[in-house]
Amino acid sequence: MKKIFALLLAVVMVTTVLISGCSTQKAYAGVIGPDQARVAKFWIGKPFYEVDGKRYEMDVAPYVKNDRTMMPARFLAYSLGIPEELVQWDEGTQSVLVERGPFQPTKIRGGEYIPPEKRNDGIQMWVGKKDFDVNGYWYGKFDVPPEVIPPGRTMIPYRAVAQALGALVFWDDATQCVTVETWRDVPQPGAFNVKKVTVYKNQNTADVVEKDGSSRQVKTSVPVMITDPRDGGFTLDAIEWFKLWGVPEENILYDPERGGLAIRAKNSRFTGSADDLAAKVAVGYLYFYKGEKEAWDNFFLKVQVNNGANYNFIAENGRFYGGSSVQSSVAKLIGKPGKGSGTPDLSKVWLEILD
Known part of the structure; x- marks a missing residue:
């Protein structure tokens, strides 16, 4: 056919x-193609990742849980070109907010109000909870909730989070590799x-x-x-x-x-x-x-x-x-x-x- x-x-x-x-x-x-995009790769069980062919080390390795690839939140953000200041951890609520976009950073829920049209795209997640918040709205559920593993890294379901922030996600079963493509600059x-x-x-x-x-x-x-x-x-x-x-x-x-x-x-x-x-x-x-x-x-x-x-x-x-x-x-x-x-x-x- x-x-x-x-x-x-x-x-x-x-x-x-x-x-x-x-x-x-x-x-x-x-149209933006792979040659113009930002391309990152992760491998299951490997404590490193690549962005546009350049290797970076991690202190944890991705793993699969219930058919979902779990990645460290901070390194996921780095792979998408997100600066450290746009990855916010809240100890009191055990939540992490990752943002990306051409607008203003958003405060952790309960902080200063910023009008929706002026906010970055963002996803907020809570350790142990399947519910997550995209751009201030509760509308999604993970198959597997975020969890913390030594040495204190918050592991999150990669595809759901990457897609919330503007990235295509591909899985290669033969090489156990996750390839992520996104715009270099958020349009x-x-x-x-x-x-x-x-x-x-x-x-x-x-x-x-x-x-x-x-x-x-x-x-x-x-x-x-x-x-x-x-x-x-x-x-x-x-x-x-x-x-x-x-x-x-x-x-x-x-x-x-x-x-x-x-x-x-x-x-x-x-x-x-x-x-x-x-x-x-x-x-x-x-x-x-x-x-x-x-x-x-x-x-x-x-x-x-x-x-x-x-x-x-x-x-x-x-x-x-x-x-x-x-x-x-x-x-x-x-x-x-x-x-x-x-x-x-x-x-x-x-x-x-x-x-």
Whole structure:
């Protein structure tokens, strides 16, 4: 099936090149790739890590507990380029706050109040507790709670914390290695002014409606929607789809070899009442991994799709594809409910953000 998908994609890409008269070596020009990202590596049982190929020593080694990789909080922060002053330990509450971002540092819960729009992205965790706090909002649970081991290091579940702070996380079972990729500098949160996007199957055309009611037709370099050979339905070029919604290229991090895609969205602030969490929480980041069916947000939760996700994400020929999960995840970027649909023959599909 993967060969069929690749063949169909090749036909679409050749057609696009013939139409445009040119092609580029990089599938997504302007998007941040591994060569421009900060890349860190940890190994299970090894008391060192690497950042961009340079080795650093640790006084503890990562380990696996209940299928979760546990890392020392402070060295995790260092691997992401977070300075020491943004790793705060509170002895009284047995909690640690790790922050990252282009804004103001946040005080430990109960300290000086800083408006949400001026805070860094941050995650606060408590030793022995599965609940954690992302950007001042209680919305996530660890599978394994943080714990303290000699010589006094707080060990935390790496993937959940790294994703809260804007990093892709990959696991290599053969080498027992965790690879982490992130932006060298945290990009500013996105500003979204688009209300509706419609794309057409195997066509280099999209219709975009702005919040103010104005509309425009966009010519894309490749078809944003193509036929999915797995069921004859549709699949979307994820990065081109997000760009139509106004996501800047510098807010997109993509590793075509490992098959991971990260999108910097709004600040992940709770924007509504607790009665409608799913629709009213704008996430700070979205993560997509090839072979999975649903996106992750920075609360370590999977983004649910109303009608379910039938097929896995695919990274092929330097591009990243997904169906209804990619289509509907825009609502999470913006923090408002969205309604996705299409024609019966799926010649076109759309998503509209609801007020």
